[in-house]
Amino acid sequence: MSNYHFTVERPGIHTTFQDFGYEYLQHFGITTGGVVDNNLFQTANKLLGNEKNETIIEFAYQGPRLRLDKGNVQIVITGDVHFIISKKSENFSENIGETFRTYQLNEGDIIDILATKSSVYGYFGVIGGFKINKYNRCGSTLVGSGIGPNNGKRIQENQLIEFNMESKKNKLKQLSYLSNNKDNIIRAIEGPQINFFSKETINNFFNKTFKISKSADRMGVRLEGNKIVSKNTSNIPSEGIIKGSVQIPGDGNPIVLMVDHPTIGGYPKIATVILNDIAKLSHQSFGKEISFEKVSIETAEKLYNANKKYLDKMFQSIKLL
Amino acid sequence: MIKNVNQISEQAFLLDFGNEITKEINQNVLNTFYYISKNMQKDNFLGLKNCVPSYNKLLIHFDPSKKNKEDLINFINSIEFSQVKTKKNVEELEIPVCYDEEFALDIQNVSKKTKIDEDAIIKSHLSTKFFVYMIGFMPGLPFMGDLESNLNVSRLNTPRLRVPFGSVGIVEKFCVIYPNESPGGWNIIGRTPIKLFFKDKKKPTLFNPGSQIKIRMISKKEFFELQKIYE
DSSP: OOOSEEEEEEOOSSOEEESSOOOSOGGGTOOOOOOSOHHHHHHHHHHHTOOTTOOEEEEESBOOEEEEEESOEEEEEESSEEEEEEOGGGTTOEEEOOTTBEEEEOTTOEEEEEEESSSSEEEEEETTOBOOOOBTTBOOOBTTTTBSTGGGOOOOTTOEEEBSOOOOSSOOEEOOOOOSOOSOEEEEEEOTTGGGSOHHHHHHHHHSEEEEEEEESSSEEEEESSOOOOSSOSOOOOEEOOTTEEEOOTTSOOEEEOTTOOSEEOSOEEEEEOHHHHHHHHTOOTTOEEEEEEOOHHHHHHHHHHHHHHHHHHHHTOEEO | OOOEEEEEETTEEEEEOOSSOOHHHHHHHHHHHHHHHHHHTTTTGGGEEEEEEOSSEEEEEEOGGGOOHHHHHHHHHHOOTTTOOOOSOOOEEEEEEBOOTTTOTTHHHHHHHHTOOHHHHHHHHHHOOEEEEEEOSSTTOEEEEOOOGGGOOOOOSSOEEEEOTTEEEEETTEEEEOSSOEEEOSEEEEEOOSOOBOTTSSSOBSOOTTOEEEEEEOOHHHHHHHHHHHO
16 A cells, blocks of 8 residues: 655656755765755745654756645645646646645645746645655755665656645645845855955955856856956865855856755855855846845844744744635 | 864854865864764754865854854864874775776876876876875765875866766876766776765765775776676
């Protein structure tokens, strides 16, 4: 007898299991991974009444189309997402779904996550979480290393997505989510190799605009349109890196490292994007323009703490439907 | 020993142990790393999330929601370097490498650049007692040194899109072994049939930072025999 599950009719472009990511494995060369947008992740689990770190499905641009083949379950989608729910009991008539509210799905129903609108990443969660094989107690898939749930792979066509429990009687909930990612100004602090760059170059970096290149993904957001060149060398002895680091390789096109970054890197880093603006940057799609604004570490810390309060306040506005 | 503690983000410090890349400086990094690791095994010690040693730096990644940055700085400053000792049981490992032309994709070029003939390159590589500075970039990849100075070459101008797993590459005084197929810009001079990364083991990497490595030359026949065992 099989477990409660969805069957994947279409996997989407880049659909993976994620949670807060790996800890204390980076010295083995295993990166942190984890969700790109922490706020959307936490909001989904809050609406579902799940544990804070319950594993979720992250998708980029186009999400999956899933058929609920066994069980009844409540779900939520967070993000700026266009999706359709087709209920078996209503002869599969297509209903446009709302994000940031839970829905009851029953056996046979179909959910089709068609696209993110003016952003890149979105999230799909279920009450009680997905039934997955964790790696080192973590539910994040590192596609580049083949590590984590789903045998280290993206969600594939025709595979099953199992979930832990049925949910039927829970009250449906809704939240009015106000994104704090309205503009395209990315705040950053000075990087560890700021001295590799002339005053003029640094001014240029923090004042002129960049375009998001085609190759922006969970590993890094590559920027173009404004070449940044270091004074002497484009290499440093490789050192440990974190998400948000802005590397400047020899070709002068900055790479902002994201959640699946390599564990060490040998390019000088001109800046570090503040935690608060990581999601804002990664939601910018190909061709969009961004610019950087220099802030102090103290400001970055204040903004980080303010974001936590902002989320908590929003969570208080959750209402029953 | 720590020259500078640099906060590089709301969630990370980068400890600087000096500008050069020497075994001595790296040993100080590793001693500090192992000292902190021992403490990190205590439950959620100071909210540390990662501690990443490299040639001459130690990255400390912490959870900013714990709001204990001061405690963390105090802990770093309180490290008594007289108490932080070199690990006594350093692993010594022997790694089989085949230098056959089928695997040594760049050995001809290295020979041209260094004006050392291929046999002498292999001999020099075999006589090097390697020290693992760090593991990283991808799971299980060791950065080892030091090659003799006449063998030092720069990166490939155009990195390969696919370096076969097990490939042994050199750049400057360093040598790496690719645990998995990957893009890469190192000059490939041989290949090992053995595995370097075991994702389901508690300690998933064959090497540790600080491990000592000797290379043993094997024939192509031996390479394929060993490869079968590891499949």
